[in-house]
Amino acid sequence: MNEIVLECRDVGHWFGSNRVLNEINLQVAAGQIVALVGPSGCGKSTLLRAILGTHPPKQGDILANGRKVTRPNRDVGIVYQNYSLYDFLTARDNVAFGLMLDETSLLTRCLKPFEYRKLRNVHREKAMAYLEKVGLAKAAHLFPAEMSGGMRQRVAIAQALIMEPQILLLDEPFGALDEATREELQLMLLRLYQENREAKQAGVKPPYTILIVTHELNEAIYVSDRVLGLSQYHEGGEQGATIVYDKAAPVFHPGDARNFEEFERQKDELRNAVFDPEQNQHHAEYVAFWQNLK
Amino acid sequence: MxxxxxxxxxxxxxxxxxxxxxxxxxxxxxxxxxxxxxxxxxxxxxxxxxxxxxxxxxxxxxxxxxxxxxxxxxxxxxxxxxxxxxxxxxxxRRVPTWKTLYTDGLLRVTEGQGLKKNEYWLWEDSKATASRLISGMLAGVVLSLGLGILMGAYSPIEAFFLPTLSFLAKIPPTAMLVVFFILVGVGEDMYVTMIVFGMLPTLAIAVFQSAKKDVPESLIYKAYTLGGSDAELIWNVIFKQILPRMIDAVRLQLGPAMVLLVAAEWMVAGEGFGYRLRLFYQRTDMSVPYLYLMILGVAGLTMDYMLIFFRRYLCPWFGE
Structure with a gap:
């Protein structure tokens, strides 16, 4: 049932003599929403860029859907913190952009303009469906410059989701948003997870696998079903950061109360295992996601 | 205030x-x-x-x-x-009155001149100058945009061309005229070559810088994750993103291109605005030159505004 869509095998990375990542071993199964937390400067971004394929690791392999990642490709989607969208496209066309790039090529668009036009209408309809999913159907005709930060981030998420990537990376996606917008978008992630569960119950592959990097522990525990801690504070710390925490997180339903007090026990555990510079003991007891599953 | x-x-x-x-x-x-x-x-x-x-x-x-x-x-x-x-x-004749500008300027260039009364100066000069300017600009813009975008997209191409282009861009194009006169001759080809090479270094560098600076790498990486090919990245991301800035860069090159053209016509042409200006300068008669200066100004403004409207039409997202 647990189809592995992302795997890191002994991944290490360094800049000159500065070792950043060391012996990162990680498996993410389809349908998981994984939150990645860690102290600042621990290499979260380095790991993310390695998974994305823009800066492959100097050691070890990263496999997305069983294929080695050597450059950014359509198996791994990305949403950046600064909601990078294509300024020259409307919200709808931004979402449809990936379908156009993926399903047609420059040559076919030039040689068969009429077929492309038909296909483009199909793409646009599908894009509208995704915009509706993120609650932005009314803003379909707006350019990014005319949208607020929260709207742009939703478009960026729809733009990535429409490609149905094997795994979607969210790089501190809600960091620059106001509280209310952030909560709405967190709810949106919970609704996606809901769809995953329904798919699982129906016995099909869950559609959304997400790795979300965040510095907000509440958010990490709330939106995810699994929390990863990446930290340089462990016994081999001078060799670079590694995964020091890997446990399941409580699953919330979109309608549930946002009772963050329930999180305190897990937050304490995270602070102790991931964020405490004095913590140099063996971390194996915290990396227990797969054992616990069995 | x-x-x-x-x-x-x-x-x-x-x-x-x-x-x-x-x-x-x-x-x-x-x-x-x-x-x-x-x-x-x-x-x-x-x-x-x-x-x-x-x-x-x-x-x-x-x-x-x-x-x-x-x-x-x-x-x-x-x-x-x-x-x-x-x-x-x-x-x-050095500062003709409006009446003189009309009788000795406008009437003279619009009515048939010469022995057979069949030389229409304004028409002939405009035709010559405009065709030189337009073909030179078109060729120059296409080459410069292509080169600039490729330089922005591929670092080896940048590394190959940038030092030379930076050097060439610092030579005043009017000083380079001597090279074109000698190597290409003084026919119509010369004007096109001259405008192309006069604008290429500056425009290509401007486009290259825009392609580097105005396209964040996150947009490039994202386009790859959306299934884009290298060619699609260049056309559908870089080109589309910097199109308005390229149009503005071309607008800025209109002035230098006209300077270069009029200077070359002044020196070697047998027709065109620069030629006619020199002719009347030698007679110390300014009635035609002042008229031509006005026409040049209006033509430059018109081209500039055409490019602005072109940009607004193609890039409504860019704003004013």
């Missing part, structure tokens, strides 16, 4: 119109004053002639049959009427 405080549109138009009217008024006063002085200068010849005429008339009164005196009077009267005609016709 605060620094940076905007003003209403009516006020803006009023102020702009005032400046133009002041310019026109100052020119009118200047040209009329000069032409008045010129008339005075000619008219000053009249009083001595007239007193001479009075003397002759006095002599004629005493012996009316002296045929020499009659002849002298006739000659003097002819001279006086000639000078009177000259007074009316006197004009200053």
């Amino acid at each position: 605060l620094v940076g405080q905007p003003i209403p549109l009516t006020q803006r138009i009023l102020l702009g119109a005032t400046c133009i009217l002041l310019l026109i008024g100052a020119y009118t006063i200047w040209s009329e004053t000069l032409s008045y002085r010129k008339r005075e200068e000619v008219a000053n010849k009249l009083p001595p002639l007239k007193s001479e005429l009075q003397t002759i008339e006095a002599q004629l009164a005493s012996n009316p049959d002296d045929s020499d005196l009659v002849q002298a009077k006739q000659d003097l009267q002819d001279r006086i009427s000639r000078v009177e005609r000259d007074v009316l016709a006197a004009k200053d």
